[in-house]
Structure formats: C-alpha cells, structure tokens
Amino acid sequence: MGIFGKGRDSAPVGGVDLGGTKIATAVIGEGNEVLGSARRPTPKQGGPADVVAAIAESMSEAATAAGIATAALGGVGVGAPGMADRATGTLSGAGNLPDWSGSFPLGPELSKLLGTRVVIGNDVQVGTMAEYAQGAGRGFDSLLGVFWGTGVGGGLILGGKPWLGRGRAGEIGHTLVKRGGAKGLNGLRGTVEAYAGRKAMEARARREVAKGRKTILFKLMEKRGKESLTSSIWHRAWKKEDDLACELLDRAVTALSAGIASAVNLIDVEAVVVGGGLGVRFGDSLVPKIFEGTGPYLLEPDRPPVMAVAGLGDDGGVLGAAMLVR
Amino acid sequence: MGIFGKGRDSAPVGGVDLGGTKIATAVIGEGNEVLGSARRPTPKQGGPADVVAAIAESMSEAATAAGIATAALGGVGVGAPGMADRATGTLSGAGNLPDWSGSFPLGPELSKLLGTRVVIGNDVQVGTMAEYAQGAGRGFDSLLGVFWGTGVGGGLILGGKPWLGRGRAGEIGHTLVKRGGAKGLNGLRGTVEAYAGRKAMEARARREVAKGRKTILFKLMEKRGKESLTSSIWHRAWKKEDDLACELLDRAVTALSAGIASAVNLIDVEAVVVGGGLGVRFGDSLVPKIFEGTGPYLLEPDRPPVMAVAGLGDDGGVLGAAMLVR
Numbered sequence: 001m002g003i004f005g006k007g008r009d010s011a012p013v014g015g016v017d018l019g020g021t022k023i024a025t026a027v028i029g030e031g032n033e034v035l036g037s038a039r040r041p042t043p044k045q046g047g048p049a050d051v052v053a054a055i056a057e058s059m060s061e062a063a064t065a066a067g068i069a070t071a072a073l074g075g076v077g078v079g080a081p082g083m084a085d086r087a088t089g090t091l092s093g094a095g096n097l098p099d100w101s102g103s104f105p106l107g108p109e110l111s112k113l114l115g116t117r118v119v120i121g122n123d124v125q126v127g128t129m130a131e132y133a134q135g136a137g138r139g140f141d142s143l144l145g146v147f148w149g150t151g152v153g154g155g156l157i158l159g160g161k162p163w164l165g166r167g168r169a170g171e172i173g174h175t176l177v178k179r180g181g182a183k184g185l186n187g188l189r190g191t192v193e194a195y196a197g198r199k200a201m202e203a204r205a206r207r208e209v210a211k212g213r214k215t216i217l218f219k220l221m222e223k224r225g226k227e228s229l230t231s232s233i234w235h236r237a238w239k240k241e242d243d244l245a246c247e248l249l250d251r252a253v254t255a256l257s258a259g260i261a262s263a264v265n266l267i268d269v270e271a272v273v274v275g276g277g278l279g280v281r282f283g284d285s286l287v288p289k290i291f292e293g294t295g296p297y298l299l300e301p302d303r304p305p306v307m308a309v310a311g312l313g314d315d316g317g318v319l320g321a322a323m324l325v326r
Numbered sequence: 327m328g329i330f331g332k333g334r335d336s337a338p339v340g341g342v343d344l345g346g347t348k349i350a351t352a353v354i355g356e357g358n359e360v361l362g363s364a365r366r367p368t369p370k371q372g373g374p375a376d377v378v379a380a381i382a383e384s385m386s387e388a389a390t391a392a393g394i395a396t397a398a399l400g401g402v403g404v405g406a407p408g409m410a411d412r413a414t415g416t417l418s419g420a421g422n423l424p425d426w427s428g429s430f431p432l433g434p435e436l437s438k439l440l441g442t443r444v445v446i447g448n449d450v451q452v453g454t455m456a457e458y459a460q461g462a463g464r465g466f467d468s469l470l471g472v473f474w475g476t477g478v479g480g481g482l483i484l485g486g487k488p489w490l491g492r493g494r495a496g497e498i499g500h501t502l503v504k505r506g507g508a509k510g511l512n513g514l515r516g517t518v519e520a521y522a523g524r525k526a527m528e529a530r531a532r533r534e535v536a537k538g539r540k541t542i543l544f545k546l547m548e549k550r551g552k553e554s555l556t557s558s559i560w561h562r563a564w565k566k567e568d569d570l571a572c573e574l575l576d577r578a579v580t581a582l583s584a585g586i587a588s589a590v591n592l593i594d595v596e597a598v599v600v601g602g603g604l605g606v607r608f609g610d611s612l613v614p615k616i617f618e619g620t621g622p623y624l625l626e627p628d629r630p631p632v633m634a635v636a637g638l639g640d641d642g643g644v645l646g647a648a649m650l651v652r
Binding site (some may be wrong): 307 | 419445468480482484485488489491492493494495496498500501502503504505506507510514515580584585587588589591592593594595596622623625626629631
C-alpha cells in the first residue's frame with residue numbers, strides 16, 4: 001500500500017456551527033485557514049429535517065466559495081446544541097432548534113446530502129476545544145470555556161483533553177447561583193443561565209416593559225428589523241447607558257462571576273475563556289468585571305485562574321467543529 | 327540485581343487521617359488490611375509542631391499494636407486538610423488545625439520523627455481515592471466524593487484518575503447555593519458548607535439557642551462530656567425528633583442536594599459517594615434524601631448519577647492515606 005497524492009488527511013474539511021439563531025459553515029484548510037464560508041438564519045419553523053437541509057445548503061455555498069465540492073471534503077464536523085452522540089451521529093434534546101427536543105440522526109442525514117462523512121459534537125465543547133488548541137486557551141493544561149450567548153454553555157478541557165463526563169459535562173449555565181431564584185427558560189431556577197442567558201434577559205426585559213419600565217432596547221430592535229434582542233442591540237443600549245439594559249447586564253455579570261467561581265472551586269482550572277455572542281461583544285468591557293466579581297466567591301481569591309476573552313471570535317465554532325474530523 | 331525477601335513494596339505502610347477533631351492512624355498490610363490502629367484528639371492548642379508530635383505518637387502506638395517499628399514501615403501517607411504539596415511535603419492553609427493558616431513542612435518533620443518517608447495529600451482527595459479503589463466508588467470511571475463532616479470537603483476522580491486541578495480541586499463545600507446567603511466560617515457566603523458543615527450548623531444552633539430556641543442538642547453534648555456537637559449527638563437529637571436539629575439537618579440536606587446537582591451539571595460524573603462523619607452517620611436516612619433533592623436542580627433529572635454512601639466508613643481516611651505511599 002502506498003500513499004498517492006495529498007491523501008485524505010490533507011483535504012480541506014468542513015465545519016458547521018449550528019446555533020439556535022444562525023447556522024455558520026466554513027471550509028477549513030490544512031493550516032486552519034478559512035477557505036470559504038457561508039451563514040444563514042436557523043429555520044424557526046419545521047423540524048430537524050429542515051434544519052439539516054439548511055445546513056447542507058449553507059455548507060454547499062461555503063464549498064462553492066472555496067472552489068471544492070462537498071463530496072471532496074475530508075469530512076464535515078458539526079458543533080450542535082444539546083446532546084451529541086458521536087458514535088451514532090444522533091443529536092438529542094436540542095431545545096433551541098425547532099421541534100428537536102427528541103432525537104434525530106443529524107450525522108447520517110447530513111452525510112447523505114453532502115456526500116462525505118459527518119462527525120457531530122456539542123457546540124460549546126467543540127468551541128472550547130478550538131480555544132484550547134488555537135485560541136485564548138493555548139498553553140493551559142486545564143480550561144473552562146464559558147459561552148455567554150442565547151443561553152450560557154460551557155466546555156471543559158482537563159489535563160489537555162476534553163472532559164465530557166457521561167456526554168454532557170461543562171454545563172456551567174446550569175450551575176446554581178441562587179436557590180429559589182429566577183426561573184430559567186428550561187424551568188430550572190436560580191441558575192447562571194436564568195440570569196445571564198440572552199433569551200432569559202430578553203424575557204425579563206419584556207416583562208419589565210409590560211410593567212411600564214422604559215428602555216430603548218426594543219426601539220433599537222425594531223429600527224434594525226430584528227425579532228429579538230441581539231448581542232449588538234444589548235451592546236448599543238449599554239453604550240447609551242440605557243437603565244434597564246445596564247441593570248440586566250449587571251445581573252448577568254454577577255451571576256456569571258458567582259457560577260464561574262463555584263466551578264473554579266470545584267475543578268480548579270488554570271484558565272477560563274469567555275466566548276459566545278455576548279461574551280465576545282462585551283469582551284473588553286464586562287469580562288473584566290466578571291473576573292473581578294469572582295473574588296468574593298473564590299475559595300482562594302489571591303490565586304484566581306487566568307480569565308481571557310475567546311480569541312477566535314465567531315470563527316471558534318466552525319474551527320472547533322472542523323477539528324472533529326481532523 | 328536480585329530481589330531478596332519480601333522487598334520494600336510489600337512492607338506494611340502507615341496511613342494518617344489528620345482531621346480538625348481527631349488524628350486516626352493505622353498500619354496497613356499488603357492486602358489493605360488494618361494491622362494496627364490508634365487515634366487521639368487533634369491538639370486544640372499550640373501549633374503545627376504539636377500536631378506533628380501528636381501524629382508521631384499515634385502512629386507509633388499503631389505500629390506497636392501491629393508489632394512493627396515505624397522505621398520499618400514502607401512509608402507513611404498523611405491525608406490532611408488544606409493544601410498539600412506532595413513534592414515538598416508542605417501543608418498550607420489548614421484552618422481547622424491550630425495556628426496552621428500558613429505553611430509548615432509536615433512531611434519532612436514527621437519523617438524525622440518516624441524514621442521513614444512521608445507522603446502527604448489532601449484528606450478528602452485521598453478519601454475519595456480510597457472509595458474509588460476499595461469502597462463504594464469501585465467500578466465507576468468518574469466520581470465525586472463528598473465528605474460531610476466538620477466542614478464539607480470533596481474529591482474528584484475523572485477518567486479513573488484523581489483530578490487535582492492546580493492542587494485544590496473538589497471543593498464542593500465551597501460551591502455556591504445561595505448568593506448572599508448564610509455566612510460560612512471562612513467568610514464565604516451561601517456555600518454548601520455554610521449550611522451543611524457541622525461547625526456552621528453548631529454555630530447556627532448556638533445562635534438560635536441564644537435567641538431562646540429550645541433544643542436537646544446541648545444537653546446531649548453536656549451529658550456525653552463533649553465540647554462540640556458531634557455527628558452522634560446530631561444523630562441522637564434527630565432520632566428524638568428535636569425540632570431545631572431536624573430543621574438544621576433539613577437545611578443541610580437541601581444545600582448538599584443543590585451543590586451536588588450543580589457539580590453534576592458541570593462535570594457529569596457517573597457516581598457521587600457521600601462520606602464524612604455526618605455522611606456516614608446519616609447514610610441510611612438522609613443520604614437518600616440528598617439524592618432525591620438533587621432532582622429539581624439537575625439539568626437531566628431522569629439521568630442522575632449513582633449516589634452511594636462511603637463504604638469504608640471511618641477507615642477510608644487511613645486507607646486512602648496509605649495509598650499515597652503504595
């Protein structure tokens with residue numbers, strides 16, 4: 001047996017970042033460079049098959065931009081919300097995706113449409129892996145990735161390897177910070193996500209407005225033709241010192257600080273990398289406050305872990321997903 | 327080079343469980359059997375040197391019971407509270423020991439007194455290791471050990487190996503359960519330990535009594551000639567349905583449930599083993615309630631980890647410590 005040509009290992013691979021709001025796809029070269037990319041909104045209607053069709057369309061578009069057929073890719077990795085079974089390619093409990101609270105064979109179905117093998121993983125776990133290997137987490141042996149966006153997700157690298165536990169480790173968003181506190185969108189009370197998840201923050205803002213509270217948040221939303229409060233809308237309102245936006249962001253920061261400190265007391269990692277839509281958007285302004293805020297909750301406040309903003313920005317998702325097939 | 331006789335590896339070793347209340351020592355044979363043991367109260371006065379002297383005396387007594395000189399032991403392992411630096415033998419920040427908030431070369435000093443090598447480790451980390459290798463945690467790949475006693479400590483086994491992080495991982499007692507909640511003895515607020523640690527529970531009971539609350543807790547304490555509320559006193563009062571004891575134990579159970587659930591959401595371990603003085607004492611009665619209580623806080627309540635009571639009881643500490651030198 002000989003090796004002819006470049007071989008499969010050096011072929012470009014695809015990366016898919018499947019989120020509740022958008023689908024981002026890219027073709028990634030041997031040196032982790034983005035050769036082509038495309039993105040589109042995640043379907044709000046329909047079900048898993050529609051989402052898979054949208055992923056395939058977006059991936060084809062990215063491949064066209066990179067001048068390659070999807071069937072010629074060395075494989076496609078998908079980072080998806082919920083419980084990803086790598087062995088079977090089944091994605092379960094992806095509550096942020098339409099009609100996906102059950103299980104669906106995402107890997108096999110997408111593979112049929114693209115003509116190449118597909119490997120799936122949890123979105124924040126692959127995002128954490130990308131930050132560890134190529135981003136702000138480089139050089140650390142242990143790492144907590146915190147993805148502050150629509151929800152609050154997380155991933156763990158322990159001893160240089162992803163720690164998945166029974167498949168679902170890293171759920172820093174479901175760390176309790178206040179027993180009997182705010183009810184999260186999944187019903188759990190007083191968790192980090194119930195205070196800091198973008199969806200929960202928006203729900204709270206809507207309740208406050210219904211009670212007569214003034215804010216520019218929803219005016220900005222309408223002006224931009226959006227249906228929900230995006231990270232950039234929160235950032236704009238915060239810069240304009242909108243009272244409600246600042247208050248809800250403060251609450252989010254406090255919850256993130258407390259939850260991260262609890263996690264650090266338990267797993268004692270060297271570094272915490274904060275990413276996600278809000279994390280990256282508020283990287284310079286609020287992430288330092290999240291770091292300061294951990295002090296009162298740390299067992300050893302004079303020995304905090306390093307805290308850094310995700311270095312790969314929006315690309316972390318697709319780069320980490322692509323690592324699943326490398 | 328040949329091997330003559332039994333060799334050093336098969337020599338009995340010593341195990342020391344250094345706690346805030348008592349020092350337990352044992353000589354452990356090749357098959358993990360206890361060949362001799364001794365225990366004494368931890369000195370309340372003096373400083374580190376007095377504690378080391380007390381350990382040496384107790385270890386000598388155990389060795390005498392086993393019919394061996396301490397210098398003939400294959401080594402002595404010490405499980406100690408606080409931050410144990412295995413490489414240097416220095417123990418730091420052991421706030422439960424007299425005048426030990428700083429650092430002291432426990433390993434080297436004890437080695438001089440015993441005439442054999444000494445390896446130190448964190449008490450709950452070695453206790454977790456013992457449960458994993460020989461106790462209720464056998465057969466699991468990942469494990470959270472929760473030691474519910476004077477304080478609330480914990481240890482982690484992940485992927486079949488102890489996970490120490492930067493040296494201090496496993497501190498489930500310092501997981502937050504209620505932001506702005508009860509103040510713990512170390513100043514941290516709203517942690518598991520602030521509700522469930524035996525010292526914190528006693529402090530709370532004293533405050534309630536000062537406010538005129540009735541309880542048999544302190545009468546039992548005087549009757550038994552104790553200076554503090556031991557696990558057995560709590561158990562006796564609970565069996566007699568003492569109102570205050572039941573209330574404070576309920577609070578402790580709720581905090582333990584919430585903290586353990588948060589930890590499980592983060593690290594997704596296969597099993598949780600509950601030990602420690604109170605944990606073992608209330609193993610049949612309250613540990614099942616701790617397990618039930620995790621439900622409302624678990625991200626996946628229909629997929630809880632196994633929860634078991636520590637199988638080695640009081641011996642876990644010395645057995646785990648002995649493993650440090652094996």
